[in-house]
Amino acid sequence: MTAQKSQVIIIGGGATGLMLGCLLAKRNVPFLILERNQTVSQHSRSIGIHPPSVSIFREIGLESELLRCANKVTAGIAFVESKMMGEIDFSSQKSEYPFILTLSQSVTENLLEKQLLKLAPESLIRNATVQKIDQKQDIIRISTSDGAEYSCNFLIGCDGKNSMVRESADIRFEGIDYPDTYIMGDFEDNVGNRNEAHVYLTRNGLVESFPHGEKLRRWVLKTDTYIDNFDAVFLATEAKKRTGKAPDVSTNCMLSSFGVQKRIASTFRQGNILLAGDAAHVVSPIGGQGMNLGWLDTAHLAGILEKPDSKSFDKYAKLRRRKAIIAAKRADFNMKMGRAFTSVFLKKIMVRLLLASPIQSKLVRQFTMHGLES
Numbered sequence: 001m002t003a004q005k006s007q008v009i010i011i012g013g014g015a016t017g018l019m020l021g022c023l024l025a026k027r028n029v030p031f032l033i034l035e036r037n038q039t040v041s042q043h044s045r046s047i048g049i050h051p052p053s054v055s056i057f058r059e060i061g062l063e064s065e066l067l068r069c070a071n072k073v074t075a076g077i078a079f080v081e082s083k084m085m086g087e088i089d090f091s092s093q094k095s096e097y098p099f100i101l102t103l104s105q106s107v108t109e110n111l112l113e114k115q116l117l118k119l120a121p122e123s124l125i126r127n128a129t130v131q132k133i134d135q136k137q138d139i140i141r142i143s144t145s146d147g148a149e150y151s152c153n154f155l156i157g158c159d160g161k162n163s164m165v166r167e168s169a170d171i172r173f174e175g176i177d178y179p180d181t182y183i184m185g186d187f188e189d190n191v192g193n194r195n196e197a198h199v200y201l202t203r204n205g206l207v208e209s210f211p212h213g214e215k216l217r218r219w220v221l222k223t224d225t226y227i228d229n230f231d232a233v234f235l236a237t238e239a240k241k242r243t244g245k246a247p248d249v250s251t252n253c254m255l256s257s258f259g260v261q262k263r264i265a266s267t268f269r270q271g272n273i274l275l276a277g278d279a280a281h282v283v284s285p286i287g288g289q290g291m292n293l294g295w296l297d298t299a300h301l302a303g304i305l306e307k308p309d310s311k312s313f314d315k316y317a318k319l320r321r322r323k324a325i326i327a328a329k330r331a332d333f334n335m336k337m338g339r340a341f342t343s344v345f346l347k348k349i350m351v352r353l354l355l356a357s358p359i360q361s362k363l364v365r366q367f368t369m370h371g372l373e374s
């Protein structure tokens with residue numbers, strides 16, 4: 001069987017791989033995406049889309065559709081127990097997009113796939129599980145589980161946190177498992193203000209609620225241990241106990257629990273193999289930046305794949321790794337703030353300090369991912 005050739009092959013057609021495909025199509029760089037799943041994942045995992053990412057959606061011609069589908073969050077309201085302490089005003093930032101967009105990851109990936117197929121109709125090969133990668137000098141050979149073969153000059157691993165590209169390139173994935181665990185659920189929004197995200201710091205641990213899409217609100221609650229099996233009534237009762245507010249259980253449409261990890265690849269490059277997205281870095285979802293960090297990788301990568309050279313690859317690997325370390329530190333801070341505490345008095349003082357003006361502007365920049373672009 002003869003191998004299908006392309007200058008660039010992207011392994012993984014999740015949020016990162018689909019975005020990279022759209023960016024390469026815009027630049028007329030020949031590429032293929034190999035994706036093992038038959039369709040886009042239906043799980044709503046990520047909902048936050050930050051200002052630097054909206055600029056990338058503009059570049060691929062998807063800005064107006066994204067703005068039409070997504071919800072705009074302009075303020076984060078902070079509570080200690082059920083007392084409102086103040087707000088972080090995202091609309092105060094000097095940015096073309098003074099808000100955080102919220103949209104279910106499955107809807108976002110569907111938008112990206114539709115755009116990719118418009119820009120490069122033959123580029124996405126689904127049901128293609130990559131099993132073997134062999135890098136010899138300037139040619140990389142790839143085989144999939146159905147016996148198909150491919151070859152390319154540059155291979156990009158966008159195949160998620162258990163990346164086989166990373167493993168086959170012998171790149172270590174260093175980091176820790178945090179003790180923190182959470183439950184989350186999507187419900188119809190009964191809180192009201194669609195532009196506000198609510199963050200409750202309570203003695204029993206964090207509760208967050210974010211409006212997303214057209215009418216939903218995502219509730220996230222910190223738990224003492226990993227809870228595998230729970231129902232909407234459990235989540236709502238716990239939320240009510242901690243905050244005085246609860247979602248309407250009859251409108252529940254997604255429930256899930258998750259633990260948290262931090263992992264960063266020891267290098268983002270090995271020869272002509274490069275990593276992007278969760279294959280390169282996994283940061284805590286509290287703060288909602290993992291997917292966006294992957295998109296910022298792709299914005300850098302697409303530029304250098306237009307005129308590839310070894311120096312630019314090294315620069316990509318160093319710079320994006322540094323940015324991932326910064327993002328991981330920010331996520332770490334957000335997560336620690338949400339841990340259970342004993343002194344409400346001290347927590348209130350700390351939150352007041354954070355909401356005071358000079359620190360607040362810094363927080364706004366951090367929450368909206370400014371400074372993490374290349």
Ligand SMILES: Cc1cc2nc3c(=O)[nH]c(=O)nc-3n(C[C@H](O)[C@H](O)[C@H](O)COP(=O)(O)OP(=O)(O)OC[C@H]3O[C@@H](n4cnc5c(N)ncnc54)[C@H](O)[C@@H]3O)c2cc1C
Nearest residue numbers: 012014016036046047048130160277278288289290291292
């Ligand atoms: C609960 C939760 C909430 C989150 N919230 C946010 C948020 O609000 N904001 C944010 O920015 N991030 C958030 N994240 C993180 C975000 O979901 C991930 O960072 C994002 O999905 C990473 O995208 P990716 O394309 O790099 O990897 P993935 O989404 O893991 O995609 C990898 C793709 O590669 C494919 N693949 C894997 N192996 C192979 C193979 N051998 N051959 C072919 N294909 C393969 C997979 O099928 C998959 O489609 C959240 C995560 C969780 C768990």
